[in-house]
């Protein structure tokens with residue numbers, strides 16, 4: 001069962017909640033040096049500058065709340081997608097004349113601790129994110145977006161969670177822009 005307490009989501013023995021100052025220094029290692037560097041060295045600065053907000057996922061037991069190691073990290077930023085960049089999908093957005101930009105939240109960074117990969121933790125982070133941004137919202141938010149590494153394993157990981165390519169123009173680039181329509185997530 002999924003429950004929400006203020007900024008924390010509890011689900012099946014896991015908690016997702018904002019990373020706090022007390023959790024540093026982070027020993028997090030996802031096997032990707034750019035992402036490790038961001039989470040170990042840059043995350044607080046980006047947060048102070050209000051560019052990202054980062055949440056951590058850890059095994060949750062009421063008696064030892066917050067003490068188990070972090071298994072996943074996810075950072076969010078506000079985003080928007082111009083309707084004209086969304087031509088392949090615009091029929092899904094009925095109010096397009098009134099909303100030339102579709103409000104979105106971007107998954108700016110996502111990583112799972114190396115020894116916990118391939119266990120469904122990354123998919124769980126995506127599913128919790130979908131619930132997070134359709135409940136108790138302070139603003140309208142229709143899409144989740146992300147810039148995925150253009151690597152077949154990473155792309156298929158996101159596609160299995162219902163993410164689609166916004167367009168085909170970036171198919172040979174290092175990263176591909178993907179989106180998930182939150183209207184598909186039942187409230």
Ligand SMILES: CC(C)(COP(=O)(O)OP(=O)(O)OC[C@H]1O[C@@H](n2cnc3c(N)ncnc32)[C@H](O)[C@@H]1OP(=O)(O)O)[C@@H](O)C(=O)NCCC(=O)NCCS
Nearest residue numbers: 030032111112117118119120121122123148149153154157
């Ligand atoms: C990509 C990642 C977030 C997936 O998390 P996860 O908990 O392993 O994901 P799940 O168990 O839900 O799904 C596993 C699938 O993710 C993909 N995947 C898993 N590990 C991966 C890795 N190291 N590199 C690329 N793709 C990976 C594969 O498609 C995998 O399917 P498989 O188990 O059949 O091979 C995680 O592997 C990771 O942090 N990788 C390093 C950082 C990264 O590439 N982040 C994404 C940036 S766009």
